[in-house]
Amino acid sequence: MDTNELRAETIKIMKEMIPIKALAPENGGEGELDRAEFLQGYIRPFFDEVRRVDAPDPRAKGGVRPNIVATTRGERMLWIIAHMDTVPEGDPNLWRYPPFQATVEGNKIYGRGTEDDGQGVLEGILLAEAAREEELRGLGVILASDEEVGSKYGIQYLLKAEPNLIKPGDLVIVPDAGSPDGSRVEVAEKGILWMRISVEGKQTHASTPGKGLNAARLGMRLAIEMDTYLHERYNAIDAMFEPPISTFEPTKREKNVDNVNTIPGTDVYYFDCRILPVYRIDDVLTDVRKLAESFCSIYGCKINVEVVNREDPSQPTPPDSPVVTGLINALKRTRGVSAVPVGIGGGTYAKYLRERGMPTAVWMTIDETAHSPNEYMVIDNAIKDVETLLVMLRELNSTTSK
Secondary structure: OOHHHHHHHHHHHHHHHOOOOOEOHHHOOOOOHHHHHHHHHHHHHHOOEEEEOOEEOOOOHHHEEOOEEEEOOOOOOEEEEEEOOEOOOOOHHHOOOOOOOOEEEOOEEEOOOHHHHHHHHHHHHHHHHHHHHHOOOOEEEEEEOOOOOOOOOOHHHHHHHOOOOOOOOOEEEEOOOOEOOOOEEEEEEOEEEEEEEEEEOEOEEOOOHHHOEOHHHHHHHHHHHHHHHHHHHOOOOOOOEEOOOOEEEEEEEOOOOOOOOEEOOEEEEEEEEEEOOOOOHHHHHHHHHHHHHHHHHHHOOEEEEEEEEEEOOOOOOOOOOHHHHHHHHHHHHHHOOOOEEEEEOOOOOHHHHHHOOOOEEEOOEOOOOOOOOOOEEEHHHHHHHHHHHHHHHHHHHHHHOO
16 A cells, blocks of 8 residues: 555544544443444454454443454464543533544544544554555454553453463554654553542531531642652652653542532542552552541541552563564664653553563554544554554564565
């Protein structure tokens, strides 16, 4: 396929896929079934086998969370593993274009999920089409569910159901993080801790605050204390990561009262923590609970600290592993880019692969607009990525045929 054909195919796939919402039940959606059925039919001509491994989930449409496994026969495999699900659009007023409508503007396609991880899905498909034209073997593409809220029904389920699917010696790439010039190959991820902090005071009329205990004020005060304490206590710097520090961010707040003139008796908010591997998540939790206990003894409130999501860091992929060196060499050959191994704060499927001893590289070329209003992908980036991956697949075919 030449560049014009790849561009046309990119636009075609995105315009058909993005309007098919794939939101997890936790995010108010029905799951990924509709998108999976579209993709399964679309990619069938490019593989020897296309099948589904569905995780049961009664909350989702059809009662399942689908995972597509598509393969061409080969002794060793190059695996491309992307996720079908997306996050909600957020405030639609912040978007230039309808978020679930793939809108082409010059070299960009706007829409929720175009970059995260529509571009990863797209690259797997375009690579498969190119491989079929060249009669290359040994390509596997996994399009999985549930990455955005924990991966329980996605790659975690698939790896448990088929532990021997990915074999020693296979090369695994997860196109789900990267940089604008394609020079960052992710080999390590921070630990992730999401906490729900519930502060219980006493509700009363706003004109008589002395009769109550304002949970909103206490919640804000505690959040600031937690923020300050955690950043000061866990202050190590690791230049391999971007950013090079542990981060502790207050994020979501739950609704408290409906009217202005009522002092709330409860205040609930969340922290998203991305923790360098040098620290133990258990230690962070212990410190947070001690801080909450001390706070309660001073202000007379009750506080509950609940773990919403926890991902302890896995062992990094060795920078000298074949998938990393192969990708770095391919980038040098196709683009003249001198790529480097890095660590990130975001969580990807790679964690679960690395936990099972599968060296995995996370990589693609992106402007890093994921989860933002006006998310977009750059068409030329996807095409260049496919050219780089095609070089890796050719090399794999060359070495296994000898």
